[in-house]
Amino acid sequence: MMTKWIASCLLFLFPWCAWAQQAIVKGTITDAVNKEVLTGATISLLGSNNSTVTDVNGEFFIYAGSGTRSLVVRYLGYSDSTITLELKPNETRVLRIGLSSSYARLSSVIVMGLLQGQAKALNQQKNADNIRNVIASDQIGRFPDPNAAEALQRVPGVNIERDQGEGRYVFVRGLAPQFTNVSVNGEQIPSPEADVRFVALDAIPADQLASIEVSKSLTPDMDGDAVGGSVNLITRTAQSKKPRINASLAGGYNQLMRATNIQGQLQYAQRLGNKEKLGVLFNSSYYHNDLGSDNIERSPQDNEVELRDYSLTRTRLGLSSTIDYRFNPRHEVYLRALYSRFTDREWRRRYVFKPEDEEIEKLTKDRFEAQSITTINLGAKHNFNSFFLNYEAQFSNGRQNTPYDNEIGFIAGIPSVLGFKNPKYPSITADDFTDNKAYELDEAGFGHTLAKDRNITAKFDLGIPYKLNNNSGLIKVGAKLRRKEKSYSITQDYYEAIADVPTLDAFEEGPIKSSFLGGRYELGKPLSVGSFINYFNANPAAFASSPEDKAIDEALEAYDAEEHVVAAYAMARQQFNKLMVLGGVRYERTKVSYHSKDVVIDGAGDLQEIVPVTGSSSYDFLLPQASVRYQLSKFTNLRAAATFSYARPNFSEIIPSQEINQEDNIATAGNAALKPVKAFNLDLLGEHYFGNVGVLSGGFFYKRLNDFIYRRVLFNSPYPLAGTPYLNSIDVVQAQNGNQANVTGFEFAFQNNLSFLPGALKYFSLYVNYTYAHSAATLQSRTADAAKPNTTEKLRLPGQATHVGNISLAFERKKFNARVSFNFNGEYLSEVGATSEEDVFVKDRLQADISAGYAFNAHWRLFAEVLNITNQPFERYMATKDQLIQREYYRQWGRFGVKFDW
């Protein structure tokens, strides 16, 4: 209703905007030699300020008046091309334009397709209305990045959080993952994880994607819940009548596990029919990887050290398909589907040395987790004489199923002495701690969890071109409805021995690795979880379950939530000679409701009661957005954007479940009234593109975050916080709003071919980017107490790294290319402790990777890559750098394979 009203107003206010008698020019821009589509090419109507840009499929459409018209096509690295057309009123002219490269090297290395990828990305970036970075599929293949997160780490201002050495979460401009939304084909996807909104991008294979866009400033037609940025993953579409088959097969080796891995991909794409109306594309990929890590952790407060030996089997399955049908040049429908399934089976074997208790625990975990994401987009595009209309329905489903999470704990009464003279490798003295005969069963836990998140979305965009004097413009309105259902269920059983269960040696198996942390520590023989469970199944009467612990765990974490979002926008894009102005407003309303449970623990530490609770909240945002782009020259742009956005709280923070522990006099409580974080974002960017496919850019950004969410302690509070209290004084920990945070920074990027250098050096190219960010968040001071609860302190935003960057040097000549890449993630605050002495930081990490390729011909090529060649550990420290609390090593891993393109 609102959208109709806005559209009516706009049409009334701009009666001159509708162009009667105008024609439409539609077409595809390709490389004249290899017929690859060119994404991001500019198509301008000569003598006017009317222009457009080709999409990811190299397609464009532009409104033009009837009569003789000239189109100018520009594409970085290619010669400009001018086409003169005689257009009739209401005609739709379809063109297929082939451009020739102006850059000799681009032609000479065409068989590798690498520079073409760079050109696609830079053309899109250059012609985008907002501040955006693009990674094209050809570019993804340049770096040895198997998943979408790792591909994104090469983008300026993006750093990633790793799990077991593989990229997982994306931080844009130093803001934590919940400040960045992730979309597939332009629509947000749900998170398979239970308590968060953000998506673990290691679930999505990079080779399923046509391109990845990172928008650092918003336009009104984009979702407003993106403070750091918006990541859009775009799947592939069939381009030509000629069948295209791409395949790759690779094998690899993990040095730590001394195990092989395998990866394969197969894609088929073709446009069918005489007029190529029907396009079909199927793409599948599979990756099986055996990996592991050697980890040592320390808890300074408890004077404990853990040795953790991980081994994992991960698989990544990707299936995607696009089927589109073009009724005629003006109207088309499409169905895009993506299914990804990421599985992770983890065996974690650990010792926990507890000198204060004179105990050593030996725990073994066997857990399987499957994350799947399914998205189906069904939509249509209609180009009418005086407006265009796009609409789409999307179903997406995120699911994380952990069918088993088994952990068996044994314990031995062995004293130990820990020494931290060498903080990197603490000394551990404990007599015969690897003797499994000393370990008796402590507890066995068997768990199963299922998290589900489903989105159903419907949206439309209506565009009305107009002309103001001789300047073309576009009014665009649209609306969206999204219904989200998210739930989490957990089954957890704990068992203790009520009889003499054999000691650990009865269940041991042979060592998994030949050495641990370079042979510095001896781990002895690990427990075979399967062997123990066989004993458990055969002797259940030797065990007692703990229904109380089960009830607490299951009630505390489980929930159901629904979220309804209604959004509408109106915007206008106006070109004034070299200046493009885009402005508008977006309205979003969110209504959320939840069902969960309170858990009350009495003063003796026993479960008192479990109480079902419900909660709901709703909030509205009106988000003005403005972007300008000024074209200083053909290759140089100045950009500025001032935008408002927000970030919804994580579900775990708003669900009104509570745990009241009267024994410890502390309660944790969800806050259904928690407001989203509001943000004002200011961006300035200057960019200069090089004709030989390169860019130099630098920019400044500033973000002001209001209602910043943090964990606050309400000292000596009555409980519950609302209604009649039944406890007069308890410390309540709750996520609350109220504080402000600022992020300021600048970023710099350079990439170009060093063709100006002499001799063989001219075959090198350099890719460098660097981002500096500074943040300050005002929080309730950790020194606050009941006497002075409002004392504040300033902190860095968790997840914000001051320095992030990439350097990559590539050599590319004829059939051979090689690249060495360095990715630097600066240190960042990872966890805010109860005191500043307990703040946890992730240390700087510099990862070096090398890759190389050789193309036999246009169809076959070999590739090889080695990752983490310097064996960089993941390290965390508490408060000071010499107090290391975690060091995790992965060693090197690599792949060697063959790619086929036909």
Next chain:
Amino acid sequence: MTRSWLCFVLLLLLAAACDKENDDLVKPLSADEFPQVIVLDDEGDGGLEDEDAFSFKLTLLDRADATGAAPAGKITPLKEAVTVNFKVTGFKGFNKLSDYIKDAKAFYEIDDCTTSEDAGIKIPLQFDVNTGLGSVQFPAGVEEVEVEFEVDDALFDDDVFNTKKRELTIQLTGTAGNNVAVQANKTADFTYSVQDDEAIYGEWELDSKDAAAFTRFKTLFGLVSEDIKGLTAADVKKITFEVEYGEIKVVVKLKATEVVNECGSAETKNKEIEIETEIEELADDELEGDIEFGEVLELGKGKFAEFVYKGSFKITGKQLTLELKGELEDEETDDIMLTLEK
């Protein structure tokens, strides 16, 4: 078109063929598959040497309550009766089991006032006093069954301080018919100890008419009981200190009375103030040594606090001398001496 579908099918087959991730997995019994487990209710008990009976209880392990009414779990009674085998073994302080155990019977509580025996329900039980082997039926619909042994009360009753153990052990040996759905815990055991009434066990009385002793008693135990703190000697009829298996009870019998309605019959009784504690440390085979006992005290409004009494004891004939210090959170008493008589 055919080719594209063929290709699609091949891709799916490829994916399915590769999708193996649960090698070597052994699934544990789920909570639903986990059998009902019959266990001994306690690890042990004890009785003075002139007791003529002792008993042990069989019960079922708690299970999660699917209805949610008992979130911490509860006993789910059996749907069908099961016969449980047991044996009496490991006896010390005597040579022949039949010298001590004379007979056995089994019963269960129907309510606080009625047992199955009262209701004329006979629980099948067999026990061979020569071999120590026995079996008892665990009926359907009940939460626990008690097996009571009639014993010779004169066998150990003497006037000598005994330092050697006199005890026996009971173990479950299984269920009849190898019932998979109901199993018995076979390795836990229950030890019955004969307690020497020449040692610290038994009831000791404080002379409440001794004003100084009464004041010391109030100072010591008034720490954890407002009722005791507010007493006057005139209120008190008797103060006892009862040492039993694993616990110590301080009982103040008041002169004031109340009508107590128990199992349908009203009876006038003296009011009592009782402090029940668990023994943390006690050298029960010595006539003097260290003693420590305590408990968690409910302070109201959901607050709890642990209290402990530590010190020493000394037995001289029929007299017990205690020197104790009480601690409750930040409060503590001085070392206070009490003298009690048996």
